[in-house]
Amino acid sequence: MNTSASPPAIGIAAVTKRFGDLTAVNNVSLKINSGEVLALLGPNGAGKTTLLDMVLGFTEPSRGSIKVFDMPPKRAASEGYIGAVLQDGGLLDDLTIGETIKMIAACHHQHLPVDDVMQRAGVTGFASRKVKKCSGGQKQRLRFALALLTNPQLLILDEPTAGLDATARKDFWDTMHAEAQRGRTIVFATHYLREADDYADRVVLMNQGQIVADGSVDDMTAGLQRKLAAQWISDTDPLQWAATAGVSRDQITYNSELHRIQITTPNTDRIAERLLSAGLIRHLTIVQPGIEEAFFTMTQDSQEVAS
Structure with a gap:
């Protein structure tokens, strides 16, 4: 894919985010091109979730700027350029999977056909099941279906497989791999390092609010004995x-x-x-x-x- 003529999917320039005396993200700059699959790694408290929250437009940088497809994040999100699968998300327990997707689809002026979204997210087989009776893996597939509704160019995944068993994690990433093959930009934070090794084209490692490494897995391991x-x-x-x-x-x-x-x-x-x-x-x-x-x-x- 030739990305030189188009703006990056995400452009982060000298971004700092403070919460009182705590600096959660410290002078981070990062460019992510369209079509990349990038893993964001780091120990707890490294600043990963705070950085993703700013990319999603949930919070503003204290200093610096963020653009998503050359737009402010809130505008990119409102226009359907961004989809997100987060660790937790408000799901209505008494609705079925299918009812939930149809309800959220009705909130968008433009969206993909609901049946297509359910098939791609792998929820068709249990679409009539109530959310409260779904497993953790099934709920994550529902969140993924909701993220796909607007056919976003960028998917943000924050610890998307946390709490899932090995089979559910593999099923989820098989689905993500299919979306990456469609040319979708995917940025995911994970504490399962094997996921970064298996699925990412590029790895960014954060610690104490800063980027300490950026490259392929081969780049990261090349200098190790x-x-x-x-x-x-x-x-x-x-x-x-x-x-x-x-x-x-x-x-x-x-x-x-x-x-x-x-x-x-x-x-x-x-x-x-x-x-x-x-x-x-x-x-x-x-x-x-x-x-x-x-x-x-x-x-x-x-x-x-x-x-």
């Missing part, structure tokens, strides 16, 4: 061996009860060859760090810098 794990089968002290092999004490851990070693090093192949040729180990595995390691490393680094 691999880990070598094995069972130690020699009478030689592994820590003494490590000193002779140029492995520092902070790179190696040894569980003497299980006779397991783990070495974190950029030279896993060379170290593995030395260990194997000397007959010191067996059951060797080499682990490439993933998004979890990148997340913990980068959040820890940013906290150390802040302190």
Whole structure:
């Protein structure tokens, strides 16, 4: 998709949001192009939800500006450019799924056919069920159906699978993947790091109100060292061996009860060859760090810098 001739889906310029003495978002700038699937990660209190609330027009920045398709967020939302699936949302328990969708559709001057929306959201099979009798996954599918009604170009998802079991999470993301294939821009905040790895084109990591990393999962993990794990089968002290092999004490851990070693090093192949040729180990595995390691490393680094 060529996005150079069109405005970004979201343009955030030097945005700060304060609540009294608390700075929830601190001088954040971010551009998200149309068609991107972006995961917003960060520990609790990092500023993710506050940032998404400003993109949705629920609250205004204390400083800086936000545009959604080159419009103020409230206008973009009112004109149907934005759909949202939030952690919680006011649903009327005594209405059925179908009644809820039809009622909300009647509030919009233009909307997609209700039957099409129900099919795409995967709620047709239980459209006659009352909301209060629906599972958590079914309620999230209802929220997704409501978000799709105006055929929005941008979907904002804030912890959309929180509290869902593994099957419901997979079903939800299969549906999201289909929407991404349609070219829809999707921005989602999640604490399930695997979701970012599996579904996002781009990951933005926030901590203490600031962006500390922005790129693909491969970008985030490229600089991390691999880990070598094995069972130690020699009478030689592994820590003494490590000193002779140029492995520092902070790179190696040894569980003497299980006779397991783990070495974190950029030279896993060379170290593995030395260990194997000397007959010191067996059951060797080499682990490439993933998004979890990148997340913990980068959040820890940013906290150390802040302190």
